[in-house]
Amino acid sequence: MDIKDWIKAARQHAGWTQEKLGEAVGRTKANVGHWETGKHEPKLEQIEAIAKATGYAPPTWGGLVHSNVEPALELKKSRRVPITGSVRGGDDGYLVQDVVPDGWVEYWTGDPNAYALRIKGDSMHPRYRAGEFVVITPSIEAQPGRDVVVKLLNGKCLLKELNWIRGDEIQLRSINNGYAPMTIPKEEVECIFRVAGSVGPDSMVF
Structure with missing residues (x-):
């Protein structure tokens, strides 16, 4: 599951609108809309906030993981x-x-x-x-x-x-x-x- 699909699934799991999810994690409805279309990707702390607010674990995590490690840069081919x-x-x-x-x-x-x-x-x-x-x-x-x-x-x-x-x-x-x-x-x-x-x-x- 892509992160954009997970965000939409997490929001629906909580029964929230994009506006409600935005309020829960301190962002706007437009921000959530961009996340769900893949136009922008949320930061790690925002993913953690969504998981905590909705009770819906990110894909493959099996639970909320706190980490100070930045996502790896895409390697050159x-x-x-x-x-x-x-x-x-x-x-x-x-x-x-x-x-x-x-x-x-x-x-x-x-x-x-x-x-x-x-x-x-x-x-x-x-x-x-x-x-x-x-x-x-x-x-x-x-x-x-x-x-x-x-x-x-x-x-x-x-x-x-x-x-x-x-x-x-x-x-x-x-x-x-x-x-x-x-x-x-x-x-x-x-x-x-x-x-x-x-x-x-x-x-x-x-």
């Missing part, structure tokens, strides 16, 4: 994220890329522009291991402390941790501590894309 190529760390700290598309990986993201890169070699170990995939979400703003893919105007790319953005500069930290922090003028940066996470080789689909 997994989707196919295209693998756009492979990367490995070069001797100079920049990425060496192979841009041949190579299937998809399953990942939980709402970003329609998300893409994945296969990790080659051990230059980014232990954060990222050979054969794993990093998922990049261009539509979500990168924040300091997160790994990012940075593309420079000269065509070079980096996979680093974004340390800070200050004025007209950004600073990047090496993932494997093999290099000192790198400070780059913003004017040399084409884009900074957030790394959402990584998945193992078994996440690949064909």
Whole structure:
């Protein structure tokens, strides 16, 4: 039973109108009407108040349950994220890329522009291991402390941790501590894309 159907059933169980139920829980007739049509959902304390006022237990509860736990947020659904190529760390700290598309990986993201890169070699170990995939979400703003893919105007790319953005500069930290922090003028940066996470080789689909 949906919560909107339960509210109507609880009200009818008590023999009340929408106005009477609203008065009993400190809300208006319009509020109750919106609950019963599903236009709005009552808060947990309002559900408890309805159950207490009508003596009609919410579905599956088996009685009135008091809780300070908020309802869980709806999880993002997994989707196919295209693998756009492979990367490995070069001797100079920049990425060496192979841009041949190579299937998809399953990942939980709402970003329609998300893409994945296969990790080659051990230059980014232990954060990222050979054969794993990093998922990049261009539509979500990168924040300091997160790994990012940075593309420079000269065509070079980096996979680093974004340390800070200050004025007209950004600073990047090496993932494997093999290099000192790198400070780059913003004017040399084409884009900074957030790394959402990584998945193992078994996440690949064909």
